[in-house]
Amino acid sequence: MTRTALVVGELSQGRLAGATHEAIGAAAIVSGSPAGVSVLLAGRSARTAAGELARSGVARVVVVEDPRFDAGPPAVLAVQAAATAARIGVGVVVVGGTTFGREIAGRVAARWDGAVATGVTEVAPEGESVRVRRPVFGGRATETRVLGGPRVVLAIRPHAFPTPASDGPTPPIEVVPAADLPAPLLGPIRTGVESAAAGAGPGLSDAAIVVSGGRGLRGPENFHLVEELAASLGAAVGASRAVTDAGWRPGSLQVGQTGKAVSPQLYIAVGISGAIQHLVGMVSSRVIVAINSDASAPIFRVADYGVVGDLFEIVPALTAEIRRVRAT
Amino acid sequence: MEIVVCVKPVPEAETRLRPDAAGTALDPEGVKYVLAGYDESAVEQALLLRESIPGSRVHVVACGPAPRTEEVLRAALALGCDVATWVDVPAASADEPLSAARALASAISPHSPDLVLCGKQAGDNEAGVVPAALGELLGVPDLSYVLDVRWNAGASRFSLKRASEAGLESWTVPAPCVLGLQQAWNDPRTAKLPAILKSRKAPIARVTPPSAAADPASSPRRFELPPPRTGAKMIEYKTADEAATRLVRALREEAKVLP
Numbered sequence: 001m002t003r004t005a006l007v008v009g010e011l012s013q014g015r016l017a018g019a020t021h022e023a024i025g026a027a028a029i030v031s032g033s034p035a036g037v038s039v040l041l042a043g044r045s046a047r048t049a050a051g052e053l054a055r056s057g058v059a060r061v062v063v064v065e066d067p068r069f070d071a072g073p074p075a076v077l078a079v080q081a082a083a084t085a086a087r088i089g090v091g092v093v094v095v096g097g098t099t100f101g102r103e104i105a106g107r108v109a110a111r112w113d114g115a116v117a118t119g120v121t122e123v124a125p126e127g128e129s130v131r132v133r134r135p136v137f138g139g140r141a142t143e144t145r146v147l148g149g150p151r152v153v154l155a156i157r158p159h160a161f162p163t164p165a166s167d168g169p170t171p172p173i174e175v176v177p178a179a180d181l182p183a184p185l186l187g188p189i190r191t192g193v194e195s196a197a198a199g200a201g202p203g204l205s206d207a208a209i210v211v212s213g214g215r216g217l218r219g220p221e222n223f224h225l226v227e228e229l230a231a232s233l234g235a236a237v238g239a240s241r242a243v244t245d246a247g248w249r250p251g252s253l254q255v256g257q258t259g260k261a262v263s264p265q266l267y268i269a270v271g272i273s274g275a276i277q278h279l280v281g282m283v284s285s286r287v288i289v290a291i292n293s294d295a296s297a298p299i300f301r302v303a304d305y306g307v308v309g310d311l312f313e314i315v316p317a318l319t320a321e322i323r324r325v326r327a328t
Numbered sequence: 329m330e331i332v333v334c335v336k337p338v339p340e341a342e343t344r345l346r347p348d349a350a351g352t353a354l355d356p357e358g359v360k361y362v363l364a365g366y367d368e369s370a371v372e373q374a375l376l377l378r379e380s381i382p383g384s385r386v387h388v389v390a391c392g393p394a395p396r397t398e399e400v401l402r403a404a405l406a407l408g409c410d411v412a413t414w415v416d417v418p419a420a421s422a423d424e425p426l427s428a429a430r431a432l433a434s435a436i437s438p439h440s441p442d443l444v445l446c447g448k449q450a451g452d453n454e455a456g457v458v459p460a461a462l463g464e465l466l467g468v469p470d471l472s473y474v475l476d477v478r479w480n481a482g483a484s485r486f487s488l489k490r491a492s493e494a495g496l497e498s499w500t501v502p503a504p505c506v507l508g509l510q511q512a513w514n515d516p517r518t519a520k521l522p523a524i525l526k527s528r529k530a531p532i533a534r535v536t537p538p539s540a541a542a543d544p545a546s547s548p549r550r551f552e553l554p555p556p557r558t559g560a561k562m563i564e565y566k567t568a569d570e571a572a573t574r575l576v577r578a579l580r581e582e583a584k585v586l587p
């Protein structure tokens with residue numbers, strides 16, 4: 001049995017987040033086709049953003065133009081999502097793999113009484129249920145779960161689902177008023193954003209490529225080698241704990257057990273030995289490259305490609321080669 | 329102020345993962361369960377807030393089976409939490425985030441806390457569901473990916489930072505609320521021996537939630553370890569430029585991760 005689905009869209013600076021396109025891709029798998037998928041967009045720019053779904057082939061776009069969704073915490077959209085899901089009678093709600101999406105999933109599930117799974121990398125209908133796979137333990141294991149019952153909430157993992165082709169019909173846009181938003185949920189107020197330093201590229205957790213540097217760089221004055229390589233690739237910059245503990249770079253860049261877990265398409269470890277506490281944060285990356293002068297460094301055991309050599313020679317050459325390839 | 333902090337017993341990081349006989353879940357045989365990761369940050373944040381708000385109490389709550397749940401509660405008491413509640417449910421319920429949230433909510437709501445602190449996600453199943461679900465079940469707002477929480481008594485609001493894709497956001501949130509803690513960059517404290525000894529004898533309240541509350545909404549089917557990586561393909565080269573050309577070619581043509 002296939003189920004119809006509702007994707008809860010995420011708007012970032014008036015545009016649809018990439019995560020939303022991936023969520024539509026995942027929802028279309030559960031529903032059998034994009035025609036079984038409705039998309040909810042809420043906020044002042046919802047109607048404009050709906051235009052980005054022209055020819056997406058989805059069933060409809062539900063638009064709620066209400067500024068409370070721009071200002072409020074994610075919980076407010078979760079309430080709207082649960083109400084919309086109940087009104088149009090879908091069996092699955094799907095959200096993207098961003099912090100925003102993940103935060104919504106728990107409240108939608110509790111409010112709408114659905115079974116929930118997050119960080120999902122594979123999904124398939126199974127009889128009356130939905131079967132999912134998801135990495136656990138920082139990617140050191142994978143679990144398959146079966147979500148039963150009439151209502152299922154899924155948050156997908158970034159980069160795990162293809163964004164659907166845009167060769168279908170253009171969906172109708174349904175403009176509806178906001179659901180009843182409980183007053184306490186409107187209590188939190190965002191007072192400011194210190195955006196990730198200008199030009200710093202994508203955030204670590206959802207970047208498609210991450211370049212991380214370790215103690216092999218010898219000092220903060222050399223860390224620019226990692227940053228330039230990252231810039232040439234449009235990648236996010238990460239670091240080992242040796243680097244963040246020494247204060248060469250802020251703790252927010254730390255990858256690992258006590259830092260961030262990342263699972264990009266490509267992870268490049270520069271001058272990082274590959275201690276288990278670092279590995280748990282990055283082993284689930286699709287392709288891992290290690291650059292290290294010590295051929296016996298444990299990082300090579302989890303790497304797909306290894307370069308044994310002096311990072312001070314290899315990394316600048318690599319940056320130059322990538323710039324050259326990109327320019328042609 | 330009544331501060332509740334939720335901690336989940338999780339296998340210590342160095343655990344060698346193995347599927348159980350049925351192949352559906354982690355084999356708990358010989359696994360050491362600890363208070364770890366984001367939950368440590370949540371406890372640290374709770375203790376810091378208690379120090380700054382006169383008349384506060386930190387109440388640690390954990391949901392799961394014996395003996396692991398009692399062990400993490402004692403670890404939290406040793407760190408300085410004032411009272412502990414053990415929500416006694418089977419492992420399958422504690423590991424399913426929505427049933428864990430329901431069981432926790434039933435144990436927490438009679439205490440009407442001003443603040444409920446969680447980790448942003450548990451270190452084992454990494455669901456990141458419980459904080460928002462608890463917010464819904466307790467009827468209060470929630471925010472996750474939170475760090476650096478302070479109490480502003482004049483405004484009766486918490487002010488905090490939140491790490492999102494947009495950057496580092498600042499928020500103010502009225503009490504009561506649920507917050508999911510991101511890693512704190514100030515290192516969590518470690519327990520001192522006398523406190524550890526004292527915590528061994530501290531009373532722990534045991535509650536059992538209504539059974540329906542703890543019914544898992546999903547069931548595990550398979551627990552698998554990834555096939556071992558076959559070892560890195562080493563790039564052979566004579567000059568750094570050659571290493572770079574070969575690596576980029578492999579990444580574009582073989583691995584297809586670069587355009």
Ligand SMILES: Cc1cc2nc3c(=O)[nH]c(=O)nc-3n(C[C@H](O)[C@H](O)[C@H](O)COP(=O)(O)OP(=O)(O)OC[C@H]3O[C@@H](n4cnc5c(N)ncnc54)[C@H](O)[C@@H]3O)c2cc1C
Nearest residue numbers: 214215216240241242256257258259271272273278293311
């Ligand atoms: C409880 C706990 C939690 C932890 N959490 C984390 C965590 O979240 N993240 C994390 O990263 N660590 C964590 N650690 C620390 C971890 O154990 C390691 O100490 C740390 O990852 C080491 O960082 P590193 O690889 O940069 O440094 P090192 O281990 O010192 O490795 C440096 C590497 O650089 C190579 N190198 C040196 N010179 C060159 C050169 N010229 N060219 C190329 N290569 C060179 C060396 O061969 C070496 O392999 C944690 C530890 C504990 C105990």
Ligand SMILES: Nc1ncnc2c1ncn2[C@@H]1O[C@H](COP(=O)(O)O)[C@@H](O)[C@H]1O
Nearest residue numbers: 335336391446447449450455456457458
């Ligand atoms: N069984 C549990 N007992 C106590 N707290 C829990 C439990 N499960 C989850 N939590 C709390 O909720 C946070 C997020 O967990 P999760 O949503 O399962 O990733 C954890 O870091 C804990 O603070």
